[in-house]
Amino acid sequence: MAATSGEIENSSNSKEKKLKLYSYWKSSCSHRVRIALNLKELDYEYIPVNLLKGEHLSPEFKKLNPIGYVPVLVDGDFAISDSSAICMYIEEKYPQNPLLPEDLQRKAINYQAANIVSSSIQSLQNLAVLNYIAEKAGPDETLPWAQFHIRKGFTALEEFLKDYAGKYATGDQVTLADVFLAPQIYSAIKRFNLDMSQFPLLSRLNEAYCEIPAFRDAMPENQLDTPSAATS
Ligand SMILES: N[C@@H](CCC(=O)N[C@@H](CS)C(=O)NCC(=O)O)C(=O)O
Structure with a gap:
């Protein structure tokens, strides 16, 4: 599966700054973030986490999200989890195609x-x-x-x-x-x-x-x- 925190450190050292989304195909919370990233036209690397195999409960994954749920978004050396928090983060960082109305x-x-x-x-x-x-x-x-x-x-x-x-x-x-x-x-x-x-x-x-x-x-x-x- 999934990256370890070591891999995250490596990614922060690399020139590659692409967003990474830890996701499971059937997860509705991951599905929300996939929609939000697509609406913002943000390119991202998809990293599968198989919930049926319990990969979300592994110590490596819990370093990314201590509660052991997908989705997790990794942006450089920063990891953020919970679909609401992720949506708010990308809304502020990438203001194009806003997800929230002005009113x-x-x-x-x-x-x-x-x-x-x-x-x-x-x-x-x-x-x-x-x-x-x-x-x-x-x-x-x-x-x-x-x-x-x-x-x-x-x-x-x-x-x-x-x-x-x-x-x-x-x-x-x-x-x-x-x-x-x-x-x-x-x-x-x-x-x-x-x-x-x-x-x-x-x-x-x-x-x-x-x-x-x-x-x-x-x-x-x-x-x-x-x-x-x-x-x-
Ligand atoms: N509030 C969290 C909930 C995350 C959540 O429940 N993720 C589910 C998939 S949609 C999960 O990882 N479930 C694994 C489990 O229940 O053990 C969010 O919005 O991201």
Whole structure:
């Protein structure tokens, strides 16, 4: 897998300053950062971290991110993890194609939408949580658990975004809310078999995302580490 801290030191000494993204093809948090990097038209090196093999729990990886989650972005000799923090970092460092609107209230709505996805949906259905539920309550309990939390979050998003949505989640520009929503809707449909008929706004947004190359290129089926069985 993955670089060790030694390799990071080497990279800081080298002339190569390209960004490195530690990512897993199916990870929705990595998916967010892939979209953000693509929207900013930033070139990056993709470093696969296989969650199913536990590579994120290795001591080498935990030197990059002590909590043992992907994604991690390495910029020269600086490593930053957590998709929200990474998005804020690249937003400030690379101001082209802004992810946040100027208007303060619309900006706050973007934070609200992104935080519902990351704090009230995805964090309740990540691999560690689902493995824990499978162990304590049985493997059949993981899907209803995940669906319950996705539905709850989607119901809230559907309700409050209707006052702000245009072509995209908070207007006619792609912004941070879209960067977080697209992977969550994608995984709700493909991984958690969620019936999206109750969520017409989110379904319409999902169709709009599928038209954007920066979103399409970031999809799980288009990554370096996507297994061939998942690409057909
Ligand atoms: N808040 C973190 C969450 C990161 C996270 O949950 N990553 C997942 C993949 S989407 C992961 O590494 N899971 C491994 C595990 O649950 O053990 C972020 O937004 O980056």
